[in-house]
Amino acid sequence: MGSFAVLTFKVAFLALLWLFVILVALVVRTDMVGRPVKAARTAAGTAEAPAQPKPSRAGRSSRAGATPRTRRPNSPEVLAIDSGSLAGQRLQLVDHVRIGRSAECELYLDDEYVTSKHPHAALDRQADGGWLLTDLGSTNGTFVNGVRISGPRIVTPADTIQIGRTQMRLEH
């Protein structure tokens, strides 16, 4: 190729390289803070449903609000947290839930009364749809209705479970 063509392509290549850099920078700029979502308020008395994330795209995210799968009609499917750092959260249960402040726990509690060395307690679905609560050798204990449990114990939606500062209940 002639030297003029070489020069043209050379400059075009560098222009493309820097165009790419600028495009990435623009994407990063608009991406810096994401898109704020206003905290939706549900006025008392109105039947309006709380705002949900876009259900079509955010399939994974809407589990807290989605209708529970009707696997076993009598089995509680939701863990409602009443106090502590996660207060107000309603969580869809899986068959085996480890609760604690160590990283492998399915339910992570940010609570100084819970050890970070190992899971504090476990909640297991039984064959009949009930739930078995087991304390995994914690120092500060796991309480059901205010009584420290010594061995595995079946819990029902009528029981209040307490771990550290967190109180929770099963719900259908």
Add this chain to the structure above:
Amino acid sequence: MSELTAPVAPPAGTAPVVFKQRRGIELVLILVAQSLGWGGYILTGLNRDNAFPAHWLPVTIAWFGVGVALHLVVRWRTPYADPVLLPCVFALVGIGQAALYRFTLDFDKVSEGGRFSERSQIIALFLGLAGCCAILIWLRNLRRLNAYPYVLSAAAVVLLLLPLVPGLGWEVNGSRIWIHLGPFSLQPAEIAKLVLAASFAGYLTENRELLASGGRRLLGFRLTRVRDIAPLLVMWGVSLVIIVGQRDLGTALLFFGLIVLMLYVSTGQLRWIVIAAGLGLGGSLAAWRLFGHVQQRVAYWLHPEDFPDGAYQIITAQYGMSVGGLAGAGWGLGWPYMTPYYFNDMIAPSLVEEIGVAGLMGIVVIYGLIAFRGLRMALQAKDPFTKLFAAGLSFGFLLQTFAIIGGSTRLLPLTGLTCPFLSQGGSSMIANWLLAGLLLVTSHEVRRPVDLVEVDLADERTMTIDVRQLRHLFSGQAAPLLDVPADLVKEDDAAAGPERDETIALPPPGGLS
């Protein structure tokens, strides 16, 4: 009711943030990024032979196909992943592969040592892509890596020791860091880097509080207890000793920087940096005394013109860059093969010769963007392990890039490291694609939307605990702290107005799926 005591809705700044997926933008950026590599490849043919390269059509289809395929895997498995990471990686890989193709055209002009197998390079690229896809598809919960810090660090040590096994190891240029595996040769340190980052992150997640606040104070300094720091020092020291024994000083430097940064990030204490600076200085002096090697490198860096033989590659690289100038000679029109190791360690000056300083600056900015996005996701991550792991990976990546581009362009003394994603070198290519996969999974975890749940603000009021209750705890009659008699609860939030329901965002609860 004064304004100060009233419970307020979260201000706009703390409103939950939902990141867009931006997969469409990612696809556009990937196509632009891939045109860079493709452009280099085509321009090499045009500039040298006035024609398109021999197999340009299948290469074009395969190259763009690979980009779209990986994009689809990301769209399928990690739809909330960072949209600029993958395009940046593809831009670097493309430019690197184009340069390596271009180097093969000059193989008739170089001796045996100046050649490499383009075929194994392409195999490594595809292995790396496959590894990245495997991570995207199967590694759903990054925190699973957290469970085995000691196992991981033992694995890293084994990987580092492999080159010393007789029959398996292989010495190149005085560094015994290679192993033979059938027809392939591997540099296990590249993989060990990722494993070690995971093991440090796991250990620090468990013990950072002890490291930050345990131990006695002496003259205003907090002395960390030996039992808290010892496992870390052992994990790190053993790897460092092995690497130094193998004369792989660049990697030693990298591991040193990695651990210091992770200690600093996990504890937030400046003293680790100060201690490390002292240790680093001591270590450098010791290395200076022990290895003639190190003194040589520094002398070559300061006065290359005094060592026409020893510093030959630095001198020729400098000439190459001066030939290239601002815009370079054009793809395929320089003489990069005159520099020893022009295709791996010295690839930065080789690229400057053909695409100019303007081109290398663009590449450096792309490296910076990758590391910046990695550190950004570390800031956004909610659990400490993800935070540390992302910070460690991206800082290690940045440090390696800085050391090798700085070294090869004579900003720093030259240490033998590969230039991530650009250099020839199969292990480096595979390891860096694994790193890209890990960063993509992390960014998906960090950026995917948080769950919207109902919160009753009435439950958030300040709790008052009667300290007399605590006595039960010490007497063995552990009473739950929350069982506070109703009359002991201060009623000051009754003045705070009617209870309100708010929908707020909570972190995604790990594995509750």
